[in-house]
Amino acid sequence: MDIKEKLAILADAAKYDASCASSGSKRAGVKGSLGNTQGMGICHSYTPDGRCISLLKVLLTNFCIFDCSYCINRISSDVKRAKFSVDDVVWLTIEFYKRNYIEGLFLSSGVIRSPDHTMEEMIAVAKKLRTEHKFGGYIHLKAVAGASEELVQKAGLWADRLSANIELPKQADLDQLAPAKTHVQIEQVMGSIQDKIVENRADKKTIKSTPIYAPGGQSTQMIVGATGSTDLDILGTSSRLYGDYGLKRVYYSAFSPIPKGDPRLPLKQAPLVREHRLYQADWLLRYYGFDYKELLDPASPQLDLQLDPKTAWAVGHRAFFPIDVNKAPREHLLRIPGFGVRTVDKIIKTRTQRNLTLADLSKLKVSIDKARYFITTADRNSSVTLLDDEHLKARLQKTKIIQPTLFELMGVSDGTGTGGS
């Protein structure tokens, strides 16, 4: 099998992993070595599914001993199988990188022989890139479920980022679709990566020359809509993972039907808007000071698909409003629908010099159509009288708003092309 055939099979098999971020790691170019990493990461191309290509994202092999039904590579699927050699992956990475197609490599794999054997081969790729080719670009390695702690820790010496996929929101989902996997086992891997990162950062404080371990931190991915788990379950799990393992990102991947999929899976694509709403809610947890329990509760465990989660929260908590844009503290401004983090920071700076009017806010790119019911400004804002209107929700749904992308709202672009954008 030639390398093009292998590439077609092993890239195809890797595409269900949403993560492709090349962010969070900064390594200046070193004389005599190829490549560097920038804090922000760069998206080198975009495919018609709206996702970015930042890294060469491939599997080392799609042979697998597991039978996880949501996975195209499960043992009982009759997809075409292939395996890259270590040298194949190293060559592709270097050649793509030299042409400025990519920021680096994201290597994952089906499990062959044993989790440890698989992990060792993946480490061999990273090590060869770093030592023989003096490769300074980005390397993201997937921690193989069930690989020994020692190997996972070794992987972090060569990789910028490590990740172990939590796969599905709840253990019950795994029991149903991936009987051989457990959250306990996956979280052990996360815990061991986190321990090593903490230890390494402490060492680095005392001894500056300590090589940095997994500078880009760790992330994980959850498949959404393959089982009946609710958004409350999903955000609860994310919230716990952010707290317990210091994850940089949780990626949500709307379940999409896979070729030759397991019959127990839904045939239909989970709605992309649900994935989008989950990313919005995730952002609210990380940057807007919300707790997931404020957004959802057992009585209404699903995010509103019609309204973004912040607006939905505001409609349900009208007593909190109206907010005086010229006086309210930052954490209150962050709760106003249509206000992004960057906008809020601009408002805080501007209002020390001048009281803001509605017209000023639209200059600052606030989504006025959304925000106007919830704020008072220096001039008269007549819309605020509609705050307690029984049709407020309907009004908000009707407003056709050109939404800034999440990344614009956040003022970051971290090289991710997930549904978050």
Added chain:
Amino acid sequence: MRTVSFADGFKGWRNAARVLLAYKIAPHDIEWQEDGKSSALLWDDHKIDWQTMGASAPKLGLNVSRRFLDMAEAVSFHRNPEKWQLLYSLIWRLTYENPKLLDLSIDEQVQSFLSMEHSVRRDAHKAKAFVRFRKIEQAEGDLYCAWHEPEHPLLAYVAPFFQDRFSVMKWTILTPDQSVHWDGSVLKWGPGCSQEEGPKGDTLEDLWGCYYKSIFNPARVKLKAMRSEMPKKYWHSMPETQLIEELIFESDARVDAMIRATPASAADFIPLVKDLETLRAALPSCSACDLCAKATQGVFGMGNPRAKLMLVGEQPGEREDEIGLPFQGPAGQLLQSVLDKASLGRDEIYMTNAVKAFKHRREGKRRIHEKPTPREVGTCKAWLQAELASVKPTVVLCLGLTAALAVLGQSVRLMDVRDKVLDVGNGLKVIVTHHPAHILRIQDGEEKAAALLELESALQLARDLSLA
């Protein structure tokens, strides 16, 4: 109105601005004139001789923030020539009116400044992302050459990025405005050129296109997201964009094909009522695969419907196929002797197979056993799951690795699991051992005896656990 003429881009502008600020020359009194960028003839007496003035200036510090200067440098690469006037107005106001002017994002000039800065920064980011090098083999070492068309003439702004990243390569970036070449030690600047004069192709683009196609998920098409991040104006120098039309065109058909390719599963044939008798009666109507049709009949499990211990084999053999009951042939007889030794009666346990039909090939009149594929195990698994759900054993003894795959959902090696009690959740314990048919096939006497001993002890262990 007097003219300030300067050269050398942002650096030149900054030097001039420093002098003019020191002499308090107000923005509305002057017009900025970048050398070589004007066709108008200017009288010398209209020009401000800032170089001479600078030599005798009282104090030439620029009292503005580093942040402003960094942003101003970006703005200096904007294609709009009015940028110089805007920059001077801002630096004037920052110096003499409001040192916190930049915080006032609603100010009209600050807004133009921010939007020009944003436009240049985004264009620079896209240049770093979308430049596509093509390898040109040369005697003195490979050259990586790219042609790229940025919105603003910002090659000098992004060149340090490429210099840092690709310091070990020799490379050239051509744009319509100018070009730059890195020979491994210094950057050399040259004139711009058209795309036709740029590099022609690279054999690696075939692999890159293959990657681009394969990583695209046809089940989720989001063209707006793609176009907003990768605007069409950049497409003409990116080889992979030639595939976009074809990918979109094919996507619906690919998703349909995906859904059609979903394998059949026995799950579609399992009756709603899941007691053993109803299940057994429904088996003949299952057509999830064609194995049953090619065999004499499907063979359902048998034994105690309340058994604590369940034995799972691979598939029926020739004899079982004829009779319609599991474990009847030579392997069944061997198993019987092992059961006897453990004092277990067939009525105490439940016995079944991972795959319910005899898979075989014909050689003349003989029917030769063939191992079921993992796919076939997956298709048939729903029957086994229904049996497990109905009987609710506490211990399952897997005879052979096919049974283990069906029960554990994972392919295992015997050496990894022998002598182990695997806890698979819900209080169910699983033990994996040899299939009796496998023991019958072993030629070596000693090995055979050892394997038999293993089967015996595994069964005894399973029995003890199920009684506990």
